[in-house]
Amino acid sequence: MPELALIFIDTLVPVFLIVGLGYWIGPRLQIEARSLARSAYYVFAPAFIFQILSVADLAADVVFRVVGALVLTTLLTGALAFVAGRMLGRGGEVTAALILVAVYGNVGNFGLPVVTFAFGEQALPLAGIAFLTVNAMAFLVGVTAATWHKSSPLRAFGTALRTPALLVAIPAVLVNVGDATLPLFADRAIGLLADAMIPVMLLTLGIQLAAMGRPHISFDVVLGSSFRLVLAPAITALLVFGMSLESADAGVTIVQSAMPAAVFSSIIAIEHDLVPDLVTTTVLFTTIASAVTLALLLVLL
Structure with a gap:
């Protein structure tokens, strides 16, 4: 079997099957995505991050290089999306929407x-570091772009720092560095919650996509999707190889940069009335298109 087909079947099909299950059962069972999403945001994701960071054995220089590459990727991608929006004569809201979908990948x-x-x-430990970095930076840049007429970057940064998954990172690192051992009951409880995160998040993604309705693909949707699926991983690839990361670490970082637009970006757009149809359609379009772009990327890696 060709390598591309094998990667697609073994790596991507399991993910899309669970997303598809959520897409199918959500409307039929009238499951509210918001409740599942909040459970993942406040419970499962923090437990997952605590579990992997408290036992992770990662070299500090690797972590710094990965974080640095992803921070620079977010800033450069957002800046290029801003320039593209202005050069095409788009208004402030559309430009901000392009920035939002360009920088916020579905790394969770x-x-x-x-x-x-x-x-x-x-x-997973390195992917968890990428998860924290991308979410913090994308939330900061994305919310700032969405609210630049009525809020401040400092407020957006403060909100990003209060993300539950980020809050548990510090005690998790302290447990790791101090070589501490949690009581068995606590360790098992955290482990059970952490193990539930990925399937719950995939089901939630499917339910959220089902609620989006039929998309209308415009030039701006394709443009934002190109920034998210092509430009962002290309920038990350240049950075990580320039930083001489080992192939596996570089691969994890690049793949996390190549994720489709995060569903949470549509929530930000709706909350701030930031062309929600454009953002939501881009989320759906990039999720479908990523079946091809991720398969090709994994072959190259």
Whole structure:
């Protein structure tokens, strides 16, 4: 079997099957995506991050290089999206929407399972670092872009720092560095919650996509999708190879940069009335298109 087909079947099909299940059962069982999403945001994701960071064995220089590459990718991608929007004569709202979808990849409920299937569970600690970095930076840049007429970057940064998954990172690192051992009951409880994160997030993604309705593909949707699926991973690839990261670490970082637009970006757009139809359609379009772009990327890696 050709390598591309094998990668698609073994790595991406399991992910899309669970997303498809959520897409199918959501409307039929009248499951509200918001409740599942909030559970993942406040419970499952923090437990997952605590579990992997408290036992991760990652070299500090690798972590710094990965974080640096992803921070620079977010800033450069956002800046280029801003320039493109202005050059095309788009207004402030459309330009901000392009920035939002360009910088905010679905590194959680899509990226983590793809990395797991592509690189194995040993890649999860680094994927978790990428998850935290992308979410913090994308939330800061995305919310700032969405509210630049009525809020401040400082407020957006403060909101990003209060993300539950980020809050548990510090005690998790302290447990790791201090070589501490949690009580068995606590360790098992956290483990059970952490193990539930990926399937819950994938089901939630499917339910959220089902609620979006039929998309209208415009030039701006294709443009934003190109920034998210092509430009962002290309920038990350140049950065990580320039930083001499080992191939596996570089691969995890690039793949996380190549994720489709995050569903949470549509929530931000709706909350701030930021061309929600454009953002939501881009989320759906990039999720479908990523079946092809991720398969091709994994072959190249």
